[in-house]
Amino acid sequence: MSKFRLSSQTNYKAVVIGGSAGSFQSVTKLLATIPSDFELPILFCLHRLKHVRNGFVEALSIKSNKAIVEPLDKEPVRTNGVYLAPANYHMCVELGNTFSLATDGLVNNSRPSIDLTFETAAYVYRDKLIGILLSGANKDGAYGMKKIKEKNGLTIVQDPDESMINAMPTAALAATEIDMVLKVDEIIDFLMTLHKQMKR
16 A cells, blocks of 8 residues: 555545646646546646746646646536646636636736635535645645635645745645645655556
8 A cells, every 4th residue: 555545435536736936847747747548637727927828838748748728618627638727817617527717806916826726626526636736935725725625625735845935835734734745756656646546
């Protein structure tokens, strides 16, 4: 059995990953490792320059084993998909397993807001959701992790000691009980352990 606390009774349905300043390298490393047949949809909400529409997906895709998509409004969340919140849009998940995009006001000075992606995903997937919060310079994502925890989802933050900017994981640790505090390589090992378990 792996060192990670994976319940054989829980069939996870999605992974949400949030990050801001200092997270790009971690995200690219994760995408370079996750295999093309990883079954769960992965929803990334990353803070990015709102007026730069092109280049970010391409930069993340260079070493990725999976295609990365900026979803359209009302697009279904598909098994095996990797999704990235579009620049200057909040990306939410709706009942019925579809995306909702919005240009409502900033949340934690951010659009897209990690809190909104995490909170809506928690409402839809409940205890079938894995939430991962990486390096960042503000508290966006802390409230979202709290909502994931309240719905009995699994919560993971990047080790603040490893984070380039630790404000975001530190805020999450202060906001709620976090299941695992891991370095990036350990987060990758966790996801690979989950992948192998799902393939059994």
